[in-house]
Amino acid sequence: MPAVNPPRGMRDFLPADKLRRERVLALIRAVYRSHGFDEIETPVVEDYARLHAGIGGDNEKLAYNVLRRGLDADGIRAAADDPAALSDLGLRYDLTVPLARFFASHRAELPTVFRAIQIAPVWRAERPQKGRYRQFVQCDIDIIGDATSRAETELIVASLDAVDALGLEGAQVRVNDRRALEAMLAHFGFAPEEQSGVLITIDKLDKIGPAGVVAELRERGADEGAVAAFEAFLSRPVDGQTLPFGEGQIRAALPDGVGDEVVAHLVGIGDAVSAARGEGEVPLVFDPFLVRGMGYYTGTIFELAHPSVGYSLGGGGRYDGMIGRFLGQQVPAVGFSLGFERLVDLLDAGSDADEDAVVLIHDRDVPLAELVAAKAALVRVGSRVRLEQRTKNLKALLDRAAADGYTSFAILAAGADPGALELKPLS
Helix, strand or coil: CCCCCCCCCCCCCCHHHHHHHHHHHHHHHHHHHHCCCEECCCCCEEEHHHHCCCCCHHHHHHCCEEECCCCCHHHHHHCCCCHHHHEEEEECCCCHHHHHHHHHHHHHHCCCCEEEEEEEEEECCCCCECCECCEEEEEEEEEECCCCHHHHHHHHHHHHHHHHHCCCCCCEEEEEEHHHHHHHHHHHCCCHHHHHHHHHHHCCHHHHHHHHHHHHHHHCCCCHHHHHHHHHHHCCCCCHHHCCCCHHHHHHHCCCCCCHHHHHHHHHHHHHHHHHHCCCCCCEEECCCCCCCCCCCCCEEEEEECCCCCCCCEEEEECCCCCHHHHCCCCCEEEEEECHHHHHHHCCHHHCCCCCEEEEEECCCCCHHHHHHHHHHHHHCCCEEEEEECCCCHHHHHHHHHHCCCCEEEEECCCCCHHHCCCEECC
């Protein structure tokens, strides 16, 4: 028998799973729209050259490429050593590269400051494992055309509000700035040409710890004096970790020499987020070692954290250089992406039922005209209705309906008045 499972790293969703996913998406969309963002849609494929232009970081290596049409066996053999000759299109591996292309295509039709929502599947040739899939949904909001900290503030507040709407109160955003990272590495003595490799190692700090990071830096052949200075910085006593987000915490977490402009930028974001949220303590934490692996980030970077899990639930940052690749001029841009698949896994399934979803159970002898008339009457008053023929094991039928999100049931007999149906709760 041929295999009937979906491809590895991809999933089917049963009705109850799909219902939950759509409810989460609807809540996220509603919050984002309330913050003034507008939803767009882009094709699932983009030009191969665009997806492999050096702006997608390591994700470019995970792209699914589409074989050029019309290539015969000889053509494939001739182009075997040149992926660009074999493929002219590829499945999108994120939503940021398509957005940059979209803005470059439609700039004249868009407002000066454009606030975009993109919620759609993306594809990466990952090694499938728990929580990591080859097809998954991304929930992105981006602001293009605003170089000020207002853009970061709007993204952070909207994202926190979305998580709150899902019932996951208590989330925090870890914040850093790539300019602060670069200044810190220069302070320790890392040469500019080795900083990208150093950041790859520092990004593993949560996984392998300070000793592991220092050991790997030495294995990579990084400048020994710089590694020693960094090691001393990691082992210093830190008093500022308990301070609320603000200049004191940021200064305590950084070495001397980081520019006042960067610190003031981060402090301004904290003050604005605090004002918007109306809370006593701003839900931000400064993390001087937050890296975010994408090489296109140019300024503020952030990750969404929740105390119930040890991994991030989303993140993003400023990527002012990307859109200029398509337009030939710099356009400021910053985005925040929620980890939709991880968020769905955290949510309680108990709220997935429709408020007014009815299973209309009928006897075998009910005429078709009476059956559809009764269903139509319920639909007209706003109910979701499923028709089910009565079975011997009525409890199993009702349990299945409850699992699928239905909240009540009625039994229709032949000749009964549709207006006199008695609705009973399933729970």
